[in-house]
Amino acid sequence: MTHPDLAPIRVTLLGTGTPQPDIERFGSATLIQAAGLNLLFDAGRGASLRLTQAGCPLGALHAVFFTHFHSDHTAGFADVYTSGYIPAPFGKRRKPLRIFGPEGIEEFAEGMQMAFRGDVRERAIQSLPVEATRLVPSRISEGVVFDEHGVRVTAFGTYHHDFAPTYGFRIDHAGFSVVLSGDTAADPRVGDAARDCDLLVHEVAAIHPSMQDDAFFRDVVMKGHTSPEEAAAIFSGARPRLAVFTHIVQIPGGAMGPSVQSILDRTALGYDGTVIPGQDLMTLDIGESGVHVSSALAEQAHA
Template structure:
């Protein structure tokens, strides 16, 4: 059955092209229970492997919707041990050893910083009765019920199989460093890369390991009134800070996940449009506010072109003006590489910065291109396109795009006149969330 027949099914890892990497946001939510945003979890597929990063509430359900049998998860990596990152872990483990649900062969592979072995051993102890009765009933093979924990206390490569490497690096989940361990991960395969920040305040390691990655997935937190929950606000990265990180690392696609956006009925959050606007105060590149089951599929080849959307160079995805020469792009790239965000140059987290230090320039509005206009260049706006749509525009000569072939755009709905403006960028194909509707 194809996704056209059942939109709740995603693309199995075996359907990926050689050299392709696919990233699927299984859960993009916060600790707040939500039917729209499940608990934090991310699936990375490469070279026939399914790697899951964190297993928050509902991860098993989202994997099933994405078309990945839970028994085919090759490894799970934990960033830290807050409940919203692990409360779906036991479900994923137990479902995967039941033949009718997963049918995993061998032990469940669990990776993470110091403490992950305690979690693995604790789950086996807690659910021992389930294992014993299923084994006694000849339902499961006891060899499939074990958890093999891989625990690491230093940064570095923690997984290296069949050309796929996973590197773990330390982050800082709170201003005082009380929440330890806390880590992020970078996955590399066939020249492609994705970074998952984990929960963190602005941290230099994200800049180091995220420099020039294809996809940078970063958590974000913001409220209508940031002073409403100062202790929560201080444990995450706000959109202005995240924008500075994206500006420095210049990913092909910057993605928000683990979106901490208020508490229903208690603390008002902000709209996705406002989240984007606040990010645009410090970053103008490719940006997506993630939703559950949104997928990012990398191209299988890379081009040296710096203007054509089909081969945009990492770090220079879109221009401030209609055309930017290669020389101008190289100079801009050099400036970005040597510029250190102010909050790092000052040697302290923006969580402790003064209000004046948080101020950033207002986003500049470029001119809009009407649908009846001549062919548009990468970086210019097009209008009359629904938010989160993928537009089909062909690529013409000289880096132009025309009505008819595929290119991703980013859309912002203005609060004043409710008009939607969109911008062409990035060779990445962004697919809409799969739903059961």
């Protein structure tokens, strides 16, 4: 069996939550490590803290990829960016940070650098490399957007809302593959990208029966997300070795929302493969023996 530390691809779910503030589930963020590269996909609330817990220095990121610009996918980036160039062990970035995203990524980079000009100016006395404070944006479209050291990242379109393009990503390395759906309604393009992949990390949303007639949740929220039944259909077509739910939306009725178990149960009615709920700091090591799953938070709690 392949030792997890030697697996060709390691995936760490840094944040599996939603815009709802939740100390157990931080904002959307996923770290993928392969061929010595540290690639961050989305950077929601608390991404810098989870990266640190995962043992990845903020200054060690090689690139950041954004599926879209909703705040629960971007709010943590400011800390990832600015703390990454501080010349301390958790930072020490010495090169510009490359960021990839949909139309608007140039504006995002410019605004971020503008917001922290004062920080850069005041830290100049710390022998701060000016290059380390730069962001280099690249606008993505469908197709290969990154191909280095044998690691290829391919973007594919998804539907999350009407007013701007959104993307998912497929990452390939050494014959293994990971697909990240990003936020999306049920979209056949996700299934096409994920066909026979090793790991499919997919969002999911469930609404309490008492809220089915609420116009906002029914016509706005659920329109841009994937129900458990819809996820089951995508999984059945793609047949990944393992499917993992992230960005788990649980729309409550009263005080309680649909449980994670009920979401899994609904999915199982239409899909006979393995599906597990993601947790923050869950690691998934992909190799010849399959996908090895471990939970850093659970291990820390029992240490």
